[in-house]
Amino acid sequence: MQIATPYLMFLGDVPDRLAAKTAYGIADWRPEWCIGQIRMEGCAADLGIPDLSLAEAVEKGCRTMVVGVVNAGGTLPKHWVSGIVAALDAGLDVASGLHVRLGSIPEIAEAARANGRQLHDVRHSDETFATGKGTRRPGRRLLTVGTDCSAGKKYAALALERGMRERGFDADFRATGQTGVFISGRGVAIDAVVADFISGAVEWIAPAADPEHWDLIEGQGSLFHPSFAGVSLGLLHGAQPDAFVICHEPTRTTMRGVEHPLPSIADVIALTITCGRLTNPGIRPVGIAVNTQALDEAEARRLLDALGKEHDLPATDPVRFGVAGIVDRIAAEFPVKA
Amino acid sequence: MQIATPYLMFLGDVPDRLAAKTAYGIADWRPEWCIGQIRMEGCAADLGIPDLSLAEAVEKGCRTMVVGVVNAGGTLPKHWVSGIVAALDAGLDVASGLHVRLGSIPEIAEAARANGRQLHDVRHSDETFATGKGTRRPGRRLLTVGTDCSAGKKYAALALERGMRERGFDADFRATGQTGVFISGRGVAIDAVVADFISGAVEWIAPAADPEHWDLIEGQGSLFHPSFAGVSLGLLHGAQPDAFVICHEPTRTTMRGVEHPLPSIADVIALTITCGRLTNPGIRPVGIAVNTQALDEAEARRLLDALGKEHDLPATDPVRFGVAGIVDRIAAEFPVKA
Known part of the structure; x- marks a missing residue:
């Protein structure tokens, strides 16, 4: 999977920093890709980068909104769905680290299809691999x-x-x-x-x-x-x-x-x-x-x-x-x- | 997964014994479960057990038809589908060792649903497991x-x-x-x-x-x-x-x-x-x-x-x-x- 950069970081309304561990890791190691963050009311995480609207994020060149947060159970809270749909409607891809597949949520699947955007579930792999061969390769x-x-x-x-x-x-x-x-x-x-x-x-x-x-x-x-x-x-x-x-x-x-x-x-x-x-x-x-x-x-x-x-x-x-x-x-x- | 026994062994029209390797293994080790076989014209495999019609198999107590054969590519040949649907209609479950999932073939999925029968794909696991704990257990x-x-x-x-x-x-x-x-x-x-x-x-x-x-x-x-x-x-x-x-x-x-x-x-x-x-x-x-x-x-x-x-x-x-x-x-x- 190849995720288009740079990123808009979606933090939802997570109750603490730990729930946004993935987002912090991305911001630590790829600050140049993390153009801004989008936070909902009550969000206790802050990456220390600009809070952007979707329109501002698109204007600044963001390509993918990253859901780098978890909630208890690994599910996607219902009240996050409209924000993800709005990102797709704004022309962003969406990439998620949740256990649930983005495409399994009908509104999100439909918005991705209608807007021709990519959904990435990094916890899942749809790639078909060969079995390993163990043959020495250069590098x-x-x-x-x-x-x-x-x-x-x-x-x-x-x-x-x-x-x-x-x-x-x-x-x-x-x-x-x-x-x-x-x-x-x-x-x-x-x-x-x-x-x-x-x-x-x-x-x-x-x-x-x-x-x-x-x-x-x-x-x-x-x-x-x-x-x-x-x-x-x-x-x-x-x-x-x-x-x-x-x-x-x-x-x-x-x-x-x-x-x-x-x-x-x-x-x-x-x-x-x-x-x-x-x-x-x-x-x-x-x-x-x-x-x-x-x-x-x-x-x-x-x-x-x-x-x-x-x-x-x-x-x-x-x-x-x-x-x-x-x-x-x-x-x-x-x-x-x- | 728990497969209901005894079995009716489906051999299709495989071109040689090797393609029915799984079926031979089952018949070798569980002869008491292998009540009969069902073969299509041109089948080159023979488990040496009675050839039965679906009706005879049901009458003799078979519970599951086992597709213990492979064809090149692991797909299910189109001309096997009607035989599998007929088994479901006759009241048998169907268990397959093919790569393709039985339920991914609409006619088979519909026949299983309509007859309230189980489909088992032994190459796939839908069971949800816990991660291993490594704790010593008795036995x-x-x-x-x-x-x-x-x-x-x-x-x-x-x-x-x-x-x-x-x-x-x-x-x-x-x-x-x-x-x-x-x-x-x-x-x-x-x-x-x-x-x-x-x-x-x-x-x-x-x-x-x-x-x-x-x-x-x-x-x-x-x-x-x-x-x-x-x-x-x-x-x-x-x-x-x-x-x-x-x-x-x-x-x-x-x-x-x-x-x-x-x-x-x-x-x-x-x-x-x-x-x-x-x-x-x-x-x-x-x-x-x-x-x-x-x-x-x-x-x-x-x-x-x-x-x-x-x-x-x-x-x-x-x-x-x-x-x-x-x-x-x-x-x-x-x-x-x-």
Whole structure:
């Protein structure tokens, strides 16, 4: 799916910032695409960008209204429907991260048809994929993997895109989750793909490229998460990464949503290499990305220093301390061929 | 999905035996459910059971007509539609293993509605699953795993069901593929489930049971297959098997549909244990099942003897030599608690 940019951000009347997490992620990473926001009475979220009417948004060049908000249950509240229909009538496409499909709501489907506009449901994939083949393809790839879900894998891949581009690398973030799809304007929510096509979908997301080009692929789940490890393994095989970065949240004691303890970073490195060799015999770790939000700066630096020494890898918090060390390691491990 | 038995087997006018592979599998393993067959002019398949009219099938108690055949492309040939409509009109449910959904064909959907009959598409799952939790549940479970796809995993699980029942075990085959679903009348084609729910679907397929009950779970793919390993890993985590049997086809040089070499049996054992420990720390191998069809009997016995010694496991061809050795091992490793 390819979503037309720039965006008008629809925030509805969500009761808090958390319900607009996706919208904040898009605004953080693609401020140049987020021309304005549209909010209903009572909305408690604010992206800090201009409030625009639909007419103003169209005039400023917006192409798609992004429903980057959730409400309890993932449904579309009835009182949002008229706003979405109005956007279609104004000539915008609409893209949603809700569980419910936009096209399943008759008024919205009809308005899209009548106005010749696109509806995008990033949680669903209508793309037909081939099964993965595991054949080596040109281009370089880095995958972010985790000790758990929600451990900063998207953030690390995006920070590496920014950091590598600043250093002159030809590098693109590749989205595998809904917020990532909005941020890249392209991609597939890999957890919504039919199981047989996980690795095939990733081969499509990160296709053959120039030999020196880097795809920075957003990881999902963890090989050690009992709910989602199948997705993580299909993603690893499809990505056939040359390099991977381990993402970790140090204060968690059990994995998200289940009772299992977190694996060690060493376990994640070992199993990622064991399994990743199937489609890329040269796979190797190039860094550790830690979310140190819960630690003060001195504690954070101590932890990163210890992890870096233990694993002989650059360890950083991408938000707090940037990714220069990991980019250095990538540059050293994968020299540009003359 | 729960398919009403017994079955009338619809063979259409398939050009060869291979196109009716699913039907033969059902007739082999559930002869008592296969009351008769219905064949069109030119049909080259024959299950060796009575040819019945629809009226005769209903009279003999058939509940479901099974379309256990494929044609090139997985579509439903137009000239089969009237036969399916006639079955619904006669009062039978219809279950299909085709890629196309029966209900997507208007005449069939209308006939099912008008007659109040069920349509089952075993390649599709409309069941809503929870994500897997990985919590230990009572009951014992065995999973068949493979060095490759199509290495005899369904056959081994079914042979163990038969062999263990003969020895007094309370044991049930649990289907995870389309032929298996027809054979058990229940289950889910796991490769058709949305990726996020692979392990959750398996937790549903093989639920909590009596402590001495054995679920014999049909494996899929291989942890080493670059197309399908994600499915295999989600299946392993959801099954949380106490025991596993490695299935192997010794004449293959590359994995099915791809260019990758087959993993060794030792590699499969090691990675299955490494990954399987996440949801069952006691996981262990209890046997090797080899498809020796391509070998003469002396060669087959030599190979099985060598494999058994190499891995210190009972090694057999379930078709040729039965599964007594594996059942012995299970009985020894998992004594019934007093």
